[in-house]
Amino acid sequence: xxxxxxxxxxxxxxxxxxxRAAAAAAERPETSRETTRGALAKRSRRDFLLFGASVVATxxxxxxxxxxxxxxxxxxxxxxxxxxxxxxxGLTRMQREAKLNRVLTFDDDVAxxxxxKQRQVRTYARPDPRPLRNNYHGRTPGPEYLPTWxxxxxxxxxxxxxxxxxxxxxxxxxxxxxxxxLVCVEGWSHVVAWGGLRFAELLEAYPPxxxxxxxxxxxxxxxxxxxxxxPYYVSIDLETARHPQALLATHHAGAPLTxxxxxxxxxxxxxxxxxKNIKALTDIAYTADEPxxxxxxxxxxxxxxx
Amino acid sequence: xxxxxxxxxxxxxxxxAAAARAAARARREAERAARAARAAEPVAVVDKHxxxxxxxxxxxxxxxxxxxxxxxxxxxxxxxxxxxxxPGNPRGDYLVxxxxxxxxxxxxxxxxxxxLYERLSIGPMQLxxxxxxxxxxxxxxxxxxxxxxxxxxxxxxxxxxxxxxxDPAEAVAMFRYYLGVIPHALxxxxxxxxxxxxxxxxxxxxxxxxxxxxxxxxxxxxWAMHHPATLxxxxxLFVNYDGARIVHFTCMVILGGFMIPHVVLAIxxxxxxxxxMVTGWSVRVRRAPHA
Numbered sequence: 001x002x003x004x005x006x007x008x009x010x011x012x013x014x015x016x017x018x019x020r021a022a023a024a025a026a027e028r029p030e031t032s033r034e035t036t037r038g039a040l041a042k043r044s045r046r047d048f049l050l051f052g053a054s055v056v057a058t059x060x061x062x063x064x065x066x067x068x069x070x071x072x073x074x075x076x077x078x079x080x081x082x083x084x085x086x087x088x089x090g091l092t093r094m095q096r097e098a099k100l101n102r103v104l105t106f107d108d109d110v111a112x113x114x115x116x117k118q119r120q121v122r123t124y125a126r127p128d129p130r131p132l133r134n135n136y137h138g139r140t141p142g143p144e145y146l147p148t149w150x151x152x153x154x155x156x157x158x159x160x161x162x163x164x165x166x167x168x169x170x171x172x173x174x175x176x177x178x179x180x181x182l183v184c185v186e187g188w189s190h191v192v193a194w195g196g197l198r199f200a201e202l203l204e205a206y207p208p209x210x211x212x213x214x215x216x217x218x219x220x221x222x223x224x225x226x227x228x229x230x231p232y233y234v235s236i237d238l239e240t241a242r243h244p245q246a247l248l249a250t251h252h253a254g255a256p257l258t259x260x261x262x263x264x265x266x267x268x269x270x271x272x273x274x275x276k277n278i279k280a281l282t283d284i285a286y287t288a289d290e291p292x293x294x295x296x297x298x299x300x301x302x303x304x305x306x
Numbered sequence: 307x308x309x310x311x312x313x314x315x316x317x318x319x320x321x322x323a324a325a326a327r328a329a330a331r332a333r334r335e336a337e338r339a340a341r342a343a344r345a346a347e348p349v350a351v352v353d354k355h356x357x358x359x360x361x362x363x364x365x366x367x368x369x370x371x372x373x374x375x376x377x378x379x380x381x382x383x384x385x386x387x388x389x390x391x392x393p394g395n396p397r398g399d400y401l402v403x404x405x406x407x408x409x410x411x412x413x414x415x416x417x418x419x420x421x422l423y424e425r426l427s428i429g430p431m432q433l434x435x436x437x438x439x440x441x442x443x444x445x446x447x448x449x450x451x452x453x454x455x456x457x458x459x460x461x462x463x464x465x466x467x468x469x470x471x472x473d474p475a476e477a478v479a480m481f482r483y484y485l486g487v488i489p490h491a492l493x494x495x496x497x498x499x500x501x502x503x504x505x506x507x508x509x510x511x512x513x514x515x516x517x518x519x520x521x522x523x524x525x526x527x528x529w530a531m532h533h534p535a536t537l538x539x540x541x542x543l544f545v546n547y548d549g550a551r552i553v554h555f556t557c558m559v560i561l562g563g564f565m566i567p568h569v570v571l572a573i574x575x576x577x578x579x580x581x582x583m584v585t586g587w588s589v590r591v592r593r594a595p596h597a
Contacts, residue, residue: 027465027504030352031593039586040344047585065442067371067435073424099437104572107441114536122534139504181547183534186433187384189547243481271535299434306534 041295064091065100066234068290100170108303116303117239120183121270127193127253130179134260135184138224139234139278141280142261147223149264155286170250172205173197178245180270182277182304185295194268195251202248208238208286215241215292216291234276235293235302236269245270273304319509349487352504352585356461360583362454370441370565374558375426379436386551444528451521466505467515476500476508484509486569 008016063071071079083093134140151169153162175195183189202284208215215236224230240246248255249268257263264280269276275295285291296302355363378401385399396404458464479500490497500507506514526540531548534541544550572579582588 025465025468027468028462030505030592032350032352034348036345037347037349039350040343040349041345043587044581044585048475051584053365062368062372065439067432070425100435100442103442103445104438105446106522111536114533117535119536119538172561181534183547184384185437187380187386187531187551189534234428295434306533 111305124191127179128191152283160278185272194249196247196249199246211284211288214287216285219280220282235291356457358457365450376436376439383433454535474507480509517594527554
């Protein structure tokens with residue numbers, strides 16, 4: 001029987017490997033190279049010219065990107081003239097808006113590519129004990145609309161609109177509860193105990209017309225800051241609407257929704273920013289093209305994916 | 307009797323001018339020759355920084371500035387560091403206190419409360435624009451970080467950043483040195499620099515390694531806030547959503563705070579160091595064998 005040749009012990013080999021790695025990562029001695037003053041001066045001139053050109057280009061781009069009111073605050077006298085100069089090289093205000101909105105859609109595309117429709121959003125054992133903030137963008141509507149409230153559906157496969165009362169919705173559909181985090185675009189967040197029916201189940205019971213890819217969600221009862229009627233509307237793609245965690249919520253913290261939180265029915269889509277989670281939902285229209293979105297029209301993303 | 311030859315004064319002027327021209331030409335030629343000789347003089351230089359590292363280094367200045375300003379505008383919409391509400395600051399935002407304090411230093415006439423906010427456009431109701439700008443700068447910042455890392459690998463600069471066993475003792479020696487520089491200079495007493503074995507001293511090495519690490523952390527915490535649902539694992543890494551916000555904010559303070567001693571020390575180190583970050587080379591050739 002041949003004798004097994006014994007190699008060095010594992011520990012010794014590990015030490016040797018570590019030594020080799022340390023030697024490879026050790027700082028190398030500095031090696032000087034001989035050149036001429038002329039060659040150095042030429043290279044320095046080129047590098048400093050490039051550096052100066054970059055500083056100028058950065059300053060121009062910075063001015064172009066600066067919000068209007070900051071420009072006026074920095075240089076109240078020269079802002080107009082500098083803007084005219086910038087416009088001559090094509091850096092207009094419209095160009096800036098178009099480019100910055102392109103950044104927004106690029107970021108949306110990244111978000112959409114990262115998101116998987118199958119992925120469940122994190123749920124929590126307990127909701128936050130603090131009261132949930134009411135961030136109605138305008139004034140909170142009074143209770144007058146509640147007795148006549150109905151959910152109106154249009155763009156259905158049946159070809160005719162439907163109108164459902166809250167009792168119909170509560171008796172026909174099972175209630176699901178979940179504790180998920182509501183994240184506001186402003187940066188605050190809150191783990192909320194929600195209860196309601198799955199949007200997916202409503203979609204099954206009242207299927208949209210073939211070719212529909214979007215849901216236009218609307219609240220006709222919402223008010224502006226002065227208390228005048230101002231409809232609020234958001235767009236949701238149907239894949240998001242069919243996500244098992246997309247609820248048409250009827251309950252919050254175990255009780256029916258209050259007026260402050262969108263009684264009697266609101267959208268809760270925890271994979272979207274809070275501003276998509278429309279309160280006091282009154283209309284759902286299924287469409288083939290992307291519908292308008294209230295905050296997108298005011299400079300925010302239209303995807304709002306978390 | 308000698309007769310002075312009669313000379314035309316204009317001819318004499320012409321001769322003098324020609325002589326002056328010839329002298330000037332000779333002088334220029336001598337200068338040119340001297341310049342050529344000087345240009346041909348050999349110099350020994352050390353290549354310090356890879357071109358990608360230099361470009362990424364300078365690009366960080368406007369990018370960090372843009373990120374901090376747009377980031378503060380986003381922060382302003384919903385502060386995470388808060389005290390109990392006070393009149394005029396109902397949300398108890400510490401940053402509002404800081405902003406007012408700063409504005410009062412500048413002593414702007416009239417309404418001073420928003421002096422700084424107006425100039426940096428980080429005042430209220432600027433969230434939509436701030437978000438767009440923040441994403442723009444954030445994507446550029448990530449690209450810039452990738453460029454920096456590529457430059458460290460290409461130029462082999464990463465080796466000078468790795469911590470080593472001698473670092474704690476050397477860091478103490480350097481700290482002691484920095485504390486003594488000004489008192490000894492004032493007393494006109496010698497205060498020798500501790501020996502440094504390598505490109506950086508231990509304090510520099512710690513700071514220069516920390517920057518890319520904090521940069522990575524600020525990017526990760528940013529993504530955790532941006533997509534807490536999609537990147538739930540990343541959000542959990544920072545405990546929760548507010549945890550990511552606190553880390554993100556702290557990283558911003560570290561990155562911004564680093565700049566102050568960095569600029570002071572780089573200027574104190576002299577022109578060779580500043581030029582080296584633009585051109586890449588230095589004439590400070592270490593003669594001693596590498597320790």
